[in-house]
Amino acid sequence: MRLLLIADTHVPKRARVLPAQLLDEVDAADVVFHAGDWVDVATLDLVQERSRRLVAVYGNNDGPALRERLPSVARVELESCRFAVVHETGSAKGREQRCAAQFPDTDVLVFGHSHIPWDSHASNGMRLLNPGSPTDRRRQPYATYLTAELADGRLGEVRLHNLPPRS
Template identity: 75%
Template sequence: MRLLLMSDTHLPVRAKRLPAPLLDELPRVDVVFHAGDWVDTATLDLLESRSRRLVAVYGNNDGPELRARLPEIAYAELGGLRFGVVHETGPARGREARCAARFPGLDVLVFGHSHIPWDSTAATGLRLLNPGSPTDRRRQPHHTYLTGTLTDGRLGDLELHRLPPRR
């Protein structure tokens, strides 16, 4: 099973559209995760129409329309792993322990908000993943998103995609 993870798209504020390399991935993946801060409903509509399965939440910059359509926290069981998606997890310091305590039944937590790619594992085994942002890199060197595979109950082949600069 192929996965695509993104967050903090902030459309059309930070960019006019999702980058072509990310859109090109959609037909090749089984599940798309979006960890909030969409800003517009058009991006949600696009991903709902082009994704086989979408697991998504709203973020702090999302208004009433998105909050009416999306949960604050989303859960999915895929290939024997329990996934959660949330926008914000708080400061980087202590994140693993804090999230392991808040989400004790999960194997993987996908989060956003910081725009900083993150891949760590809590002492409990909870894997924390932040794909960064494909459209708003802030102080990061690249716009980013993640892909990975889920095989035999294991998350593997995780790749952070660095997008070319926008023109």
């Protein structure tokens, strides 16, 4: 099963549209995870229309219209692998311990907010993944997103994709 992990799209504030490469990935994915900060309802509609399955939350920059349609935490089990999605996890220091305590029944936690890619494991074995942002790289060298493979209940290769600079 092909997974796409995105967050912090911030359309139209940080970019007018989502990158074409990212939209191609939405089309190819079996499941799309979005960890919040959509900013625009039209972006949610677009991703939802193109996704086979969308698991998504709202972020701190998402207004009432998005909060009416999305939860603050989303959970899904795929092939016996338990996923949770949340926008914000707090500071990097102590993140694994905090998240292990807050999400004890989770195998993979997808989060956003920082725009900084993150891939680590908590002491309970939970994998923490932040795809960065495909539109607002902040202090990072590239705008990014993640893809992953899920097979037999196990998360296989997780790949960070760098997007070319916007023209």
